[in-house]
Amino acid sequence: MNIVLINPPHTAIGSRVPDDHLPPFGLLALGGPLLDAGHQVRLVDAEFGPMPLAVLVRDALSCQPDCILIGHSGSTSAHPTALRIAQMLKAHAPATIVIYGGVFPTYHWRDILAETDAFDFIVRGEGEATIAALIEALQRRQSLSEVPGIAFRDDLRRPFASQPAKTIANLDEYRVGWELIDHGRYSYWGGKRAVVMQFSRGCPHLCNYCGQRGFWTRWRHRDPRKFAQEIAWLHRQHGVELINLADENPTVSKKAWRAFLDALIAENVPVLIVGSTRADDIVRDADILHLYRKAGVIRWLLGMENTDEQTLQLIRKGGSTSSDREAIRLLRLHGILSMATWVAGFEDEGFRDLWRGFRQLIAYDPDQIQALYVTPHRWTPFFRIARDRKVIQLDARLWDYKHQVLQMTRLKPWMLFFSVKLIELAVQSRPKALARILFHRDPEQRHSMRWYTQMGRRVWFREVWGFLVRDRRLKDGPTLAEFWGAPQDQEEESMTVVRPPRKPAEAAAAISPGA
Incomplete structure (x- = not known):
C-alpha cells in the first residue's frame, strides 16, 4: 500500500523557538516495519517552517496515498492540530484511510471516535506490530476486530476497541526507518x-x-x-x-x-x-x-x-x-x-x-x-x-x-x-x-x-x-x-504484558514450598 506518515507542526514554544529540529522517532519506528512489509512509505515532517496546514495536506495527498498515519510525541497538546489535519484530509480525499496514534488517542479513543469521523482507526499502545497487522488486514480485507490494539467505529458507528496488543518483548525485532529522513x-x-x-x-x-x-x-x-x-x-x-x-x-x-x-x-x-x-x-x-x-x-x-x-x-x-x-x-x-x-x-x-x-x-x-x-x-x-x-x-x-x-x-x-x-x-x-x-x-x-x-x-x-x-x-x-x-x-495499562519465559531453575523455585 501507499502510506504517508505525518508529523504535525507542534504549537509548543519549545518546538517553535529553537532553530534545531529532531526527527519524529515514533513515526520512523512505524516506518521501518511498514517498509519491511513491502509498503511504499513517505514522511511529511511539518515541523519545518512550520508548514502551513493547507500546504501539508496538499503535500501528503500529492502521491494519492491509500493510508495516512498521524502521530506526535506531545500528543495531548498536538491533538487539536492533528484533528484539524485529519478533517482537512477527509474534506479533500474522503476515501483515504486516516490512522491516528500516540499516548493521548490511546486513552481518549472513545471520545475521539464519537466526536469526529476524521479518524478511521486509532492505534493504541506500541505501534510497530499493530500498524503492520492493521495494514495487512485492510489490504486483505480481513476482520478488523481480530487485530489487537486498535479502535474504530463498528457497523453501527459506535466506538469499538479490539483486545489490547501485547507488549513487544524483543525491542530489536523491529527496525527504525532511518531512510525516511x-x-x-x-x-x-x-x-x-x-x-x-x-x-x-x-x-x-x-x-x-x-x-x-x-x-x-x-x-x-x-x-x-x-x-x-x-x-x-x-x-x-x-x-x-x-x-x-x-x-x-x-x-x-x-x-x-x-x-x-x-x-x-x-x-x-x-x-x-x-x-x-x-x-x-x-x-x-x-x-x-x-x-x-x-x-x-x-x-x-x-x-x-x-x-x-x-x-x-x-x-x-x-x-x-x-x-x-x-x-x-x-x-x-x-x-x-x-x-x-x-x-x-x-x-x-x-x-x-x-x-x-x-x-x-x-x-x-x-x-x-x-x-x-x-x-x-x-x-x-x-x-x-x-x-x-x-x-x-x-x-x-x-x-x-x-x-x-x-x-x-x-x-x-x-x-x-x-x-x-x-x-x-x-x-x-x-x-x-x-x-x-x-x-x-x-x-x-x-x-x-x-x-x-x-x-x-x-x-x-x-x-x-x-x-x-x-x-x-x-x-x-x-x-x-x-x-x-x-x-x-x-x-492505565494500555497493553497486555508479555513476560519472558522463566529459566527452569526459576520456575522450580516459584512452585517450591515456602516460595
Whole structure:
C-alpha cells in the first residue's frame, strides 16, 4: 500500500523557538516495519517552517496515498492540530484511510471516535506490530476486530476497541526507518546533527502523575551491543553527532546499561548522548560514572519534580532531596551536565513554598533547570486526586507542561507565573552558573551551556509575552473531571504484558514450598 506518515507542526514554544529540529522517532519506528512489509512509505515532517496546514495536506495527498498515519510525541497538546489535519484530509480525499496514534488517542479513543469521523482507526499502545497487522488486514480485507490494539467505529458507528496488543518483548525485532529522513535537516544542541533513539521502554517506578508509565506497561531494553552498533552506524553512515534518548529511565538495569556503555566505548565514535534518568540511579552508579562520560553522555535531565518532601510523597516520586543533591554533585564531578526539572502548580502551594523551592534549587546547584507546571492526564492516578480542581486553560494546545492549566488555592495565575519566571531567572543567572557558561574548562560543555542559555532566554521572553498578550485563562472554569471526563486510571495499562519465559531453575523455585 501507499502510506504517508505525518508529523504535525507542534504549537509548543519549545518546538517553535529553537532553530534545531529532531526527527519524529515514533513515526520512523512505524516506518521501518511498514517498509519491511513491502509498503511504499513517505514522511511529511511539518515541523519545518512550520508548514502551513493547507500546504501539508496538499503535500501528503500529492502521491494519492491509500493510508495516512498521524502521530506526535506531545500528543495531548498536538491533538487539536492533528484533528484539524485529519478533517482537512477527509474534506479533500474522503476515501483515504486516516490512522491516528500516540499516548493521548490511546486513552481518549472513545471520545475521539464519537466526536469526529476524521479518524478511521486509532492505534493504541506500541505501534510497530499493530500498524503492520492493521495494514495487512485492510489490504486483505480481513476482520478488523481480530487485530489487537486498535479502535474504530463498528457497523453501527459506535466506538469499538479490539483486545489490547501485547507488549513487544524483543525491542530489536523491529527496525527504525532511518531512510525516511534526510539526516542533514535534523539537529540539536546548537547545530549538531542529531537523532532520537530508545534504549528502553517503560519505567518500573510508580509516579502517579506520569503519562508514559502505563502506556509502555513494562520496562524492557534493547540488546546493548546492537544498540551501540546502531549508534556507531548512524555516525559513520549519516554523520550523526548527538543521540537524544527518548527513554523514561534508560538506567533501570545497571548491568544492561553498563553493557551498553562498554559496547559504545568499544565502537570508538565521537557521539554525544543526552537524555533523562532518575537521580537515585546516578547515585547507585557512582562507581561507573566515568564510563558514562567516556561513552559520550554529556547531559542528564533529572526528573526531580519538586523539592518538597510532602509533595514528592503525594506524587509517589520515590526519590529524595538528598539523592537529588548528591546526583548533581556526582555528575559535575564526572564532567556531565545536570538539568533539574522542577514542577509548580500543586493546589496548596503558596509564596512560602515557592521560596523554599527556590532555596532548594540554589542548594542543589544544577547546571540548568526546566520549570514546568503540573499537568494531569486522565489515565493516571493523579487525575483522580485532582479531579475536582478547576481548569483555567481550555486550549488543549497549551497542555504542554509549560502553561498553568489548573487553578490553585492560594495563588492567582499571575502570581504563580511571575514567581516561576523569577525563579528561573535567578537560578540560571546566579554567579556560579554564569561562571560555568563563560569559563568552563570543557569547550563542549561551554558550547552546550551557551546554546541552552540563548535558547532559554528566547523562550523566557516568549512565555512572558504569551502570558500577558496572547493566552487566555478562565476565572471560574469547569472541574478537571468535567473538562476531560471520568478518571481512567483503571485503564492505565494500555497493553497486555508479555513476560519472558522463566529459566527452569526459576520456575522450580516459584512452585517450591515456602516460595
